[in-house]
Structures are given as structure tokens and as C-alpha cells.
Amino acid sequence: MTKSIILVGVGGQGTILASKVLSVGLMRAGYDVKMSEIHGMSQRGGSVTTHVKFGKKVYSPVINDHEADILVSFEKVEAARWIGYLKAGGTLVVNDYEIHPLSVLTGEAKYPEDVIGKLKAEVPNTIAFNAAQIAAGLGNVKAQNIVLLGALTKGMKLDETDWPAVLKDLIPPKLYDLNIKAFAAGADQLK
Amino acid sequence: MKEIMTGNEAIARGAWEGGCHVAAAYPGTPSSEILENVSQYKEIDSEWSTNEKVAVEVASGASLGGARALAAMKHVGLNVAADPIFTMSYIGVNGGLVVITADDPGFFSSQNEQDNRWYALHAKLPMLEPSDSQECLDFIRDAFELSERFDAPFLFRVTTRICHSKTIVELGERTEVPIKPYDRDPKKCVMQPSSAKPRRYFIETREKDMREFSNNCKYNRVEWGSERKIGIIANGVSYQHAREAFEDMGDSVSFLKLGFTYPLPDKLIEKFASEVETLYVVEENEPYIENFTRQLGIKCVGREKLPAVDELNAGIVRGALRGSESAKGYSVDVVSPPRPPVLCPGCSHRGIAFALSKYKDIVVSGDIGCYTLAVMPPLNVTDSVICMGASISAGSGFSKAFRKAGEPASGKKVNKVFGMIGDSTFFHSGITGLINAVVNKSPVALCIVDNRITAMTGHQENPGTGRTISGEPTQRIDLVSLCVACGVKPENVRKIDPYDLKSMEKDIKDAYNADEVSVLITTQPCALIKDVQRKRANVHCAVDQNLCIKCKGCMRVGCPALSFRDGHIEIERSMCNGCTICAQVCPKGAISQVGEFND
Numbered sequence: 001m002t003k004s005i006i007l008v009g010v011g012g013q014g015t016i017l018a019s020k021v022l023s024v025g026l027m028r029a030g031y032d033v034k035m036s037e038i039h040g041m042s043q044r045g046g047s048v049t050t051h052v053k054f055g056k057k058v059y060s061p062v063i064n065d066h067e068a069d070i071l072v073s074f075e076k077v078e079a080a081r082w083i084g085y086l087k088a089g090g091t092l093v094v095n096d097y098e099i100h101p102l103s104v105l106t107g108e109a110k111y112p113e114d115v116i117g118k119l120k121a122e123v124p125n126t127i128a129f130n131a132a133q134i135a136a137g138l139g140n141v142k143a144q145n146i147v148l149l150g151a152l153t154k155g156m157k158l159d160e161t162d163w164p165a166v167l168k169d170l171i172p173p174k175l176y177d178l179n180i181k182a183f184a185a186g187a188d189q190l191k
Numbered sequence: 192m193k194e195i196m197t198g199n200e201a202i203a204r205g206a207w208e209g210g211c212h213v214a215a216a217y218p219g220t221p222s223s224e225i226l227e228n229v230s231q232y233k234e235i236d237s238e239w240s241t242n243e244k245v246a247v248e249v250a251s252g253a254s255l256g257g258a259r260a261l262a263a264m265k266h267v268g269l270n271v272a273a274d275p276i277f278t279m280s281y282i283g284v285n286g287g288l289v290v291i292t293a294d295d296p297g298f299f300s301s302q303n304e305q306d307n308r309w310y311a312l313h314a315k316l317p318m319l320e321p322s323d324s325q326e327c328l329d330f331i332r333d334a335f336e337l338s339e340r341f342d343a344p345f346l347f348r349v350t351t352r353i354c355h356s357k358t359i360v361e362l363g364e365r366t367e368v369p370i371k372p373y374d375r376d377p378k379k380c381v382m383q384p385s386s387a388k389p390r391r392y393f394i395e396t397r398e399k400d401m402r403e404f405s406n407n408c409k410y411n412r413v414e415w416g417s418e419r420k421i422g423i424i425a426n427g428v429s430y431q432h433a434r435e436a437f438e439d440m441g442d443s444v445s446f447l448k449l450g451f452t453y454p455l456p457d458k459l460i461e462k463f464a465s466e467v468e469t470l471y472v473v474e475e476n477e478p479y480i481e482n483f484t485r486q487l488g489i490k491c492v493g494r495e496k497l498p499a500v501d502e503l504n505a506g507i508v509r510g511a512l513r514g515s516e517s518a519k520g521y522s523v524d525v526v527s528p529p530r531p532p533v534l535c536p537g538c539s540h541r542g543i544a545f546a547l548s549k550y551k552d553i554v555v556s557g558d559i560g561c562y563t564l565a566v567m568p569p570l571n572v573t574d575s576v577i578c579m580g581a582s583i584s585a586g587s588g589f590s591k592a593f594r595k596a597g598e599p600a601s602g603k604k605v606n607k608v609f610g611m612i613g614d615s616t617f618f619h620s621g622i623t624g625l626i627n628a629v630v631n632k633s634p635v636a637l638c639i640v641d642n643r644i645t646a647m648t649g650h651q652e653n654p655g656t657g658r659t660i661s662g663e664p665t666q667r668i669d670l671v672s673l674c675v676a677c678g679v680k681p682e683n684v685r686k687i688d689p690y691d692l693k694s695m696e697k698d699i700k701d702a703y704n705a706d707e708v709s710v711l712i713t714t715q716p717c718a719l720i721k722d723v724q725r726k727r728a729n730v731h732c733a734v735d736q737n738l739c740i741k742c743k744g745c746m747r748v749g750c751p752a753l754s755f756r757d758g759h760i761e762i763e764r765s766m767c768n769g770c771t772i773c774a775q776v777c778p779k780g781a782i783s784q785v786g787e788f789n790d
Contacts, residue, residue, distance in 0.1 A: 010530065023357055027195050034323075035195070036356040038299055045751055046532035059434040061323075061356035064506030066520030080525035088519040101530040105754040106569060106746045109528040122523050 002055035004063045005152070008082045009074030010099045011045050014145030018072075019050040021149060021170055025161040026054045036061040045102075047078060072152055074131075074145065075099050076115040083123070091125040093152055095144060097132040127151065127190065134185050143175075143182035150186025192362045198327045198353040201360050202291065203228030205328035206261055209335045210368035211235050212286065213253035215246035217619065218648040219265030220300040221354035222293035226263055227651070230660045234365065239651055239660045242579070242619040243268035247275045247290060254288035254344070255380055257371035259335040261347075263291040266307050267578065271620070276344065277314045278382050281390040283342035286371050287335030290316075291347040296475045297502035299351050302559070302576065304500070306477035311346045311453035315394050317401050318346040318453035319410065320427045324358040330410065330450060332363070339371075341401055342393075346453070350475065352428045352502060402454040410450035413463055418443040422467025424460065424484065424491070426452055426474055428503075433473040435505035436512065455483045464489045471512055475503050534564050536752035537718035537727070537768030539642050541565075542689035543611075543711075544572045545748050545772060546699055547638075552606040553703070554593075556586035558621070560613035561647045561717075562640050569749045573611065580620030582610035587624070587633035607703050610637040615645035615653035618668065622677060629678035629708045636702035637710045639670055640689070642717040650719070674710045683709040690715050692775045718768050730769035730786040734760050738781035745773040745782060 005022070009015040016037055023035040031054040038049055051063045063085055071086045072093045073079030079094045086092060096116055103109035120126045131147035146167070153163060164180055171179050196204065202225050206214065214237045216226035230237035240246035243264040253260035264272060269292045276290060292310070295301040311318035319334055321327045327349065334345045378386045405411060421440075424447045425433045437444040447463040449455070464470050464484070472481040472493035481493035496511040497503065509515045534541050544565035547555060557563055557573035558581060566573040577585055590608040598604070612621045617639050628635050645651040652658045657667030674684045683705060685698045695711075702709040716723050739760055746753055752766035753773055762773070762782070774782035 011532070020357075023195055027193070027359060032359065033195060034356055034358045036352060038351075038355065045530070045535070047530045058358075059431040059438065060505045061352060061358065061428070061431065062502075062504040064504050064509075064517070066518040067506065077525065077527040078530075080523045081527035081530075083521050083523050086521055088521070090520075100754055101528050102533050102749065102751050103528045105751060106749070107743070107755050108568070111528065112525045115525055118523050118525055122521050 002053055002058055004068045005052045005070045005072065006063050006068040006082065006085045007050045007052065007072045007074070008078045009048050010078065011048050013048070013074045014142060015048050015050050015074055017170070018145040018149045019052055021146070021166055022052055022152070024170060025153070025158065025163055025166045026052070028162070028166065029158065029160045031055060032058045034058045034061040047081065049082065070152065070156070072148055074148060077112060079119055080112070080115055083119070086123065089125070091127065091155065092119060092123045093148060093155065094119060094126065094128045095132060095148060096128050096130040097144070127155065129189050131186065135182055138178060138181050138185065140178055143178050146179045146182040147186035150183035151189045154187035154190045193359055194362060195357045196324045196360050197224065197355055197357050198321070198324050198349055199224040199355070200228050201324035201327035202331050202347075202349070203232070204360070204362060205331035206289075207232040207235060208328070208363050208365050209332035210259050210366050211261055211335065212258035212370065213250060213260040214238070214263070215240045215249040215260075216263040217241070217243045217246055217268055218645055218651040219268050219293070220648055221295060221351040222263050222265045222268070222291065223648045223651065224354070225291060225293075226660065237660050239653065241654060243272040244275060247272040247279070250288060250290070251275055251279050251344070254284045254286045255282070255373075256285065257373050258286040259368060260286060261289040261291060264293070265301065266292055266294040266305050267301065267303065268292075269307050269310055271579065273310070276310070276316065279344045280314045280316050281382055281387055281394065282380055284338050284344055285373065287338035288344040289331060289334045289338060289347050290344055291349065293354050294348065294350045296350055302578065304476060306479065307346075307348055308452065308477065308479045311348070315398060316346045316453065317341060317343050317451070318348055320348050320450055320452050321353060322427050322430045322448070322450065323353070324356070325360045326450060327353065328360050335368075341397055341404075343397060343401070348427075348452075350428055350502070398454055402457065405451050405454050405456040406458040408451050411456050411459055412448055413459070414446040414448060416442045416445040419445060419466050420468045421445065421471070422447065422463055422469070423471045423473055424449060424463070424480055425472070426450070426480060429473045429475050432503050432505045432508050436508035449480065452480070455480065457487060460484055461487055461489065464491070473497065473503070473508055531567060532564060533567070533751055534561065534749065535718055536750050536766040537770045539689050539713060539715035539717060540640050541748055541750065541770070542692060542695065542772050543638055543640060543687070543713055544570045545776075546692060546695050547609060548572050550607070550703065552604055554586075554589050554605050554608045556582045556589055556608060556610045556635075558582035558610070558612040558616050560616050562611055562613060567749075569747050579616055580612070580624055582612040582624070583621055583628055583635060583637050584624035586610040586635040586637070587628045587631065590633050590635055608635050609702075610635050612637065612639055613646070614639060614641040614643065614655045614670070615651075617670070618654045622673070625674065625677045625679070625708070625710070633708070634706050635708055636705065637708070639710060639712045641670055641712050641714065644717045644720055646717045646719070650717070670712050674712075679708050679710050683707065684712070685710070686712050686714050688715065689713040690770050690772065692772065718770070724768070726789050727768040728789055730784060730788055731764050731767040732762050732769055732771060732774055732782050733785050734762055735781045735783070738779045740779055740781075742778065745777050748772050748776060
């Protein structure tokens with residue numbers, strides 16, 4: 001049975017690196033894996049989505065509407081924007097963190113209120129916490145992506161993979177310790 | 192060894208394994224990473240060419256000289272390179288030649304959704320279409336040899352979902368192929384009527400041979416299911432979507448998977464169709480396979496059910512062909528504000544765009560690059576974007592129309608046409624337009640927004656950067672002397688600092704008033720260049736809340752580092768690079784640059 005995970009966020013938040021670590025870890029666990037990313041103009045602060053699918057045999061690299069088992073959102077309104085991907089009964093992992101788009105910054109649009117509350121009311125399996133704050137506490141807000149990854153892999157019980165080894169292979173040495181801590185701190189969120 | 196690779200990485204690997212010697216490309220999403228990865232293999236002589244036509248010509252010459260060569264580009268790049276590919280089809284090859292086109296169904300980062308499979312049909316070029324990264328590697332590895340065997344350049348057609356999806360690949364080793372001997376052969380290589388006509392007959396023979404091959408090759412294969420009720424013909428990523436759409440029916444469905452899609456395999460399609468009850472053709476965008484199938488007199492279901500626009504996915508295929516209801520999901524009562532890409536904080540295009548936004552009686556003829564983002568509020572600068580290089584030439588046309596129009600009875604009164612083009616785009620195809628404007632006396636004011644990199648596609652070198660794809664120092668082409676050489680009067684070519692609104696004012700005004708071609712060249716590099724980031728790491732702008740009158744004038748520059756929160760203007764320090772455009776528009780001097788520049 002193929003499992004589908006969609007990771008969404010804002011350009012610059014590290015969704016693509018998190019997806020890469022996830023994909024390599026799943027491959028090393030013996031699964032067929034496909035990952036599809038849309039990053040054409042992501043560096044310019046746009047909305048970014050990455051699809052990861054794994055199982056015995058995966059065909060399409062793309063997740064269909066209402067068919068993701070898990071939606072990991074690196075930002076609150078992005079969770080609401082992409083919620084249509086999540087299947088009924090699926091799990092939402094959401095970073096309780098705001099990045100204001102230009103329309104909000106200029107006062108043209110409002111950043112919606114109580115996003116987490118509304119998500120929780122609709123999606124029973126919602127896990128919300130502030131990964132940015134946890135990462136900042138560890139010394140670098142940029143590690144929020146690996147905090148979220150730690151929570152995701154823990155929640156999915158993907159323990160056949162040696163995640164620290166995967167991180168070691170994919171993350172620059174000087175950031176390794178930080179990211180190992182971030183990964184563990186994320187996993188702790190689900191204890 | 193197994194690795195998980197994007198299609199682009201796998202293409203590079205396959206080219207290396209297949210003995211490729213020379214590679215040339217112009218960057219363009221989703222193709223850019225192909226050459227970035229190819230250039231990592233030292234056995235391949237790689238280059239960023241000035242445009243796609245040049246890239247194909249470089250690869251063509253390398254092929255004729257005996258090397259295995261490739262050229263890579265996005266779909267619209269093949270329009271630029273159309274001239275050489277049509278005639279290279281006549282000439283054929285010496286060393287294997289592969290032209291990669293990366294199409295963009297779904298417009299993820301393109302100005303149109305053209306389906307370049309028609310080029311194969313039109314130029315009579317054999318075409319391969321992989322459906323995952325393993326096939327990217329295998330197909331291109333084989334393509335060089337096939338190209339030599341059929342004496343034909345190969346078109347290698349991929350799409351965004353192939354280029355940017357990672358799938359697992361088995362890696363092989365490089366087959367070292369010697370450069371083929373070169374012997375002068377004008378009858379084959381000098382295309383003028385007396386030699387081209389015999390080659391035209393040769394193409395007809397080649398077509399027959401290749402169609403025979405297409406009917407019997409491993410790239411086109413029938414995957415019989417346990418039943419013959421439903422048969423599906425599919426290519427590329429559509430094959431994967433179709434497989435998933437029928438996955439719950441076990442192995443009952445039969446597939447004809449096509450990977451060699453020009454010439455299409457007539458016999459194979461006929462045989463497959465004759466054995467199944469209902470035949471579907473699943474392909475994105477144009478009915479390329481479907482039209483051919485119908486021409487064979489075969490009934491099939493395709494475009495009448497599947498959408499012509501946008502990319503497919505398994506859900507769309509399932510819904511269209513099986514009428515299955517889609518799965519149930521959630522919707523949340525939250526209106527997510529749109530998050531389109533925007534000019535970055537510190538972007539060197541912001542200042543010039545802001546300065547142009549002050550002129551209400553101009554048309555800005557735009558071009559392809561980050562600066563296209565200035566079209567959005569609050570800057571609202573740019574009237575048209577057509578294709579690479581069109582800013583100056585379409586601007587010439589605009590000015591001709593407005594000159595004829597005189598005083599308009601209605602509509603906008605336009606007193607001046609500006610063009611806006613990036614450095615890489617100017618080298619790509621702006622130069623001819625500039626010469627044209629000078630010679631034909633179209634008094635356009637061209638802004639070359641020179642940020643010293645090909646930014647939008649992820650920071651590739653270009654003729655203005657002074658580095659090759661491998662980072663080697665090389666001759667840097669000087670824009671000022673180039674524009675003067677194009678015939679623009681030296682006094683009309685000015686360098687301007689886009690971080691300094693006041694100093695730009697006079698030069699922009701002069702350009703506005705000029706009755707001949709003028710060029711303004713901006714001098715600040717892209718804020719995302721590593722060295723620029725390092726130099727400005729400790730510089731940023733800060734708001735003195737005691738002086739700020741909360742007029743929000745600074746927000747008109749459209750910088751994402753600025754926000755109005757809880758009644759205060761704030762500048763996000765981690766985003767700001769201290770460009771000071773916001774400070775320069777503040778009427779009260781409430782914003783100032785703080786911190787020190789690094790050496």
C-alpha cells in the first residue's frame with residue numbers, strides 16, 4: 001500500500017531539504033520512493049509543495065486531491081491552503097508559525113485568525129506545535145524543517161531507518177549537531 | 192549502486208555513462224539542473240551558451256566533428272533553437288547528437304504550455320520520452336548510439352514532473368567512446384539546394400527505418416494484463432498516472448507504454464488496439480498519440496474525456512476515464528491570502544521599478560526574468576511580456592504605434608516607451624533588438640537591469656559574470672561598450688545605481704525626454720549572490736518609531752521585509768540587507784541604515 005506525504009511551506013523554509021532527507025531515509029528502509037517538488041520560483045517567497053510517496057511499488061510521483069495520508073505544513077495558512085490534499089482520517093502536522101505574505105504586510109489582506117483552532121476543529125488528527133521556536137531555542141530557527149521531520153518520522157513510526165546517519169550524509173558537518181538535536185526535539189513533541 | 196535522483200540528475204548521469212563529450216545549454220526551468228549536473232562530470236566539456244540556438248549549434252558542430260554531444264533547454268528555448276534543428280535533421284550526425292526539451296505542462300514557471308512533441312513530427316526528428324529517472328538515465332545513455340545508427344539528431348522530451356521528481360535509479364559506469372574521425376563531406380554537411388534535396392529523400396528512407404525500429408524496440412512495450420477489456424496507450428509521466436489510476440483493478444488492465452514516440456509505432460499500436468475492447472490514450476496537453484492512432488483508423492478515447500490544459504495526475508485520469516468519485520477530504524473555513532513570488536528584500540530591481548512607477552504616461556515593455564515580478568502591486572510596472580528579448584523590439588513596435596496614434600481620443604496617452612531586460616536575457620536575444628531600434632530610429636529607453644547573474648533560474652553564469660559554468664575566470668562582456676557598439680550614442684548609455692533613487696532621477700528623466708535610443712544599466716548585483724550576502728550580512732535598516740508618522744509610504748516599494756503590525760512599521764532584520772530604498776521614500780527620515788559592511 002502506497003503512503004503519501006505532502007510537505008508545504010514558504011520558499012526558504014527548507015521543505016525541500018526535509019523532503020530529501022525523508023526520501024533517502026525511506027529508500028534506505030527498502031521502499032520504492034518517489035518525490036516531486038515544485039520549486040520554480042520558490043526562492044522568491046512563494047508557496048512551495050513537495051510530494052513524497054513510498055511503498056512496495058510507486059507509480060505516479062504526484063499526490064491527488066484528498067489522498068495524502070499526512071500533510072506537513074511548515075506555516076499555518078499554508079496548511080489551510082493545501083488542506084484539500086489530506087484524505088479523510090489523515091494526519092495534519094502543522095508548524096504553529098506565521099510568515100506574512102506581501103498582501104498582508106501591505107495591509108491589503110488580513111492574516112486569518114485562529115487558523116490552528118479551525119484546523120483542529122475540522123481535522124481530528126492535528127498535531128500543532130511551534131517548530132520555529134524549538135529550533136530558535138536550539139540556536140537556529142532554520143532547523144525548524146528538521147524539527148518537523150523528527151515529529152513526522154516519529155509519528156509514522158519509521159524507525160527502521162538510521163535517521164542520524166541520513167542527516168550526516170545530507171547536511172553540512174558544521175550544522176550536523178544542531179540538526180540532530182532538532183530532529184530529537186521534534187520527535188519529543190509526540191511523546 | 193542505487194540512488195534517488197531527479198530526472199535532471201539522471202539525464203546528466205545517463206549522458207555521462209553514454210559517453211557524451213560536449214554539452215551546451217541555456218538555463219530555463221525545468222531544465223536548468225541538467226547542465227549544472229553534467230558540468231560536474233569532468234569528461235564532458237560543458238558550457239552555458241548565450242542562448243538555445245547557440246547551444247544547439249555548438250552541439251551540432253561538436254557532433255559533426257565526431258563528438259557525442261547534447262544541448263538542453265526548456266520548451267520555449269526550442270523555439271529559439273528551431274532554425275538549426277530543422278536543418279540538422281537533414282544533415283544528420285557524426286558523433287551522436289541529442290537535443291533535450293523540458294516542457295512545462297501546468298505552467299509552473301513558463302509563459303506558455305506548448306507541447307514540443309510536435310517539433311519531432313515537424314522536423315522529422317526521432318524522439319524519446321522517459322517516464323521516470325531510471326528511464327531518463329537509460330534512454331539518454333542509449334540515445335547517442337541510436338543517433339549515430341540512424342544518422343539523426345534525437346529529440347529527448349521531458350516534462351516538469353519528470354525533471355523535478357526523484358525516483359530510484361541503478362547507476363552504471365561510463366562507456367568511453369573515442370571521438371569519431373572527421374572527414375570533409377560537403378554533400379552531407381553543406382546544406383544548399385543541390386545537396387539538401389538528396390538529404391530530403393534520405394529523411395524519407397530514414398523515417399521508414401526508424402518506424403520499423405519503433406515497432407520493435409524495447410522503448411515501446413506492451414504490458415499485457417490478465418484481461419483484454421481495457422487497453423491504455425500512454426507516454427512519459429502520463430503512463431505513471433494511468434498505472435496508478437487503474438492500480439486497484441490489479442493486473443487486469445493492459446498497457447502499451449510508449450518511450451520512442453517519433454516515429455510512432457504504427458504496427459504495434461494496430462496490434463494492441465485490435466486485441467483490446469476499449470482503447471484509451473492517456474497523454475498530457477496535445478492529442479499527439481491520439482491523432483496518430485485515429486489516422487490509423489482506430490477508435491480510441493482520449494481528449495474527449497481528458498483535459499487539454501494543465502498537467503494530469505492519477506486522480507484526474509481516474510475521474511475522467513472511470514467516472515470514479517474522488518476520495519473524501521477536508522476543507523477549512525480559512526481564506527489563505529495569496530502568496531505569489533515577489534521581488535526579494537534588497538532586490539536590485541526594486542529601485543528602478545519604483546522609479547519607473549512614478550511615470551504614469553509610459554509603457555514598460557518587459558522581458559523574461561525576476562523583474563517580471565514588478566508587474567504586481569504595489570509597483571505595477573510592466574505592460575507586456577512576450578518572450579526572451581522582446582522588451583526592446585516589442586518596445587520599438589509600441590513606440591511606432593503610439594507615434595501613429597498621436598493624441599488618443601480614449602485610452603492611455605503614452606509619451607514614452609521603456610524596455611526592461613536583464614543582463615542574461617540581453618545577451619540571449621536583446622542585442623539584435625537594440626541594434627534594430629537604433630537603426631530604425633525607435634526612441635525606446637532600455638533599462639538593462641544588470642544583476643550580474645542569471646537569477647530567476649537559480650544563479651547561472653552568463654557573459655556578464657566573467658565566469659564559465661565550471662567557475663573558471665573568462666572574458667567578461669562589458670555592457671556599456673556593447674551598447675555603444677550597437678550604435679547607441681555614448682552619452683545615451685548611462686550606468687545608474689538602483690539603490691540610489693535620487694541619483695537615478697536625472698538619468699531616467701533624460702531617457703524619458705530623449706528622441707533617440709537610450710540605455711540605462713543598473714549596477715547592483717542580485718541580493719542573493721553569496722558574496723553580496725556576506726558583505727551585507729550585518730547591514731540592515733531600522734525604523735525610529737518616534738519619527739515614524741505611520742503614513743505607510745515605505746510600504747509602496749513592495750518589500751517583504753517591511754510590515755505594518757500592531758500600529759507600527761517594522762523591518763524584519765533577518766530579511767533586510769540594508770538597501771535603503773524604503774528609507775529614501777520615507778518623508779520623515781524615520782528609517783536609517785545601521786551596521787557595518789563586511790570586507
